[in-house]
Amino acid sequence: MNISIFRRRFTKWGWDGSLFINGIFFCGTLENCRSRLAQGTYKIALLPVYNQGKGSYSIMPVILKETSRIPKSVIRKPVIMPGNGPYTLKYGSIIIGKSQITGLVAHSEQCYMVFRKKIDEALENGEEISLVIRNWGVEDIPLKYLSLFQ
Numbered sequence: 001m002n003i004s005i006f007r008r009r010f011t012k013w014g015w016d017g018s019l020f021i022n023g024i025f026f027c028g029t030l031e032n033c034r035s036r037l038a039q040g041t042y043k044i045a046l047l048p049v050y051n052q053g054k055g056s057y058s059i060m061p062v063i064l065k066e067t068s069r070i071p072k073s074v075i076r077k078p079v080i081m082p083g084n085g086p087y088t089l090k091y092g093s094i095i096i097g098k099s100q101i102t103g104l105v106a107h108s109e110q111c112y113m114v115f116r117k118k119i120d121e122a123l124e125n126g127e128e129i130s131l132v133i134r135n136w137g138v139e140d141i142p143l144k145y146l147s148l149f150q
Contacts, residue, residue: 001021003044004131004132014033030096031086043066044064061116062077082096083105
C-alpha cells in the first residue's frame with residue numbers, strides 16, 4: 001500500500017495536506033508546524049504505543065524511518081491519529097480527517113476508523129505500507145500522482 005501526503009498550506013496554525021492511498025484521495029491531514037516530520041519516505045507499522053497520560057498501550061499506525069527495523073512497541077514516535085487541531089501533536093504525529101479551514105479537521109474519528117480498516121486489510125494481505133511526504137505548497141496535485149490518470 002502506498003500512502004502519499006502532499007502538504008499544501010503552511011501557516012502558524014498548522015500544516016494542511018491531502019492524504020492519498022494508492023493514488024486515490026482519502027482525506028485531509030493536519031500537522032504541527034514545529035514538530036512535523038521532514039519530507040521524505042517512511043514506512044507504517046501497527047504497533048503498541050504507550051500513552052503516558054493513561055498509563056496504557058494502544059495499537060496505532062506508527063510512522064518509522066524507511067530503513068529502520070520494526071520494534072515490538074514504541075514510546076515517543078510519530079503516529080497517524082484522530083484529532084481536531086495540531087497544537088497537542090508531538091513527535092511529528094499527523095491528524096487525519098475532513099479539512100474544514102486552515103488548522104482544523106472534522107470527522108476525524110470516523111476517518112481514522114476507515115483508515116485503520118484499510119491498514120489492517122493491507123497487512124492481512126502481506127503488503128508493506130509506505131508513506132511519502134512532500135512539501136507541495138499549492139492546492140493542485142499533479143495528475144501523474146493520481147491513480148485515475150496513470
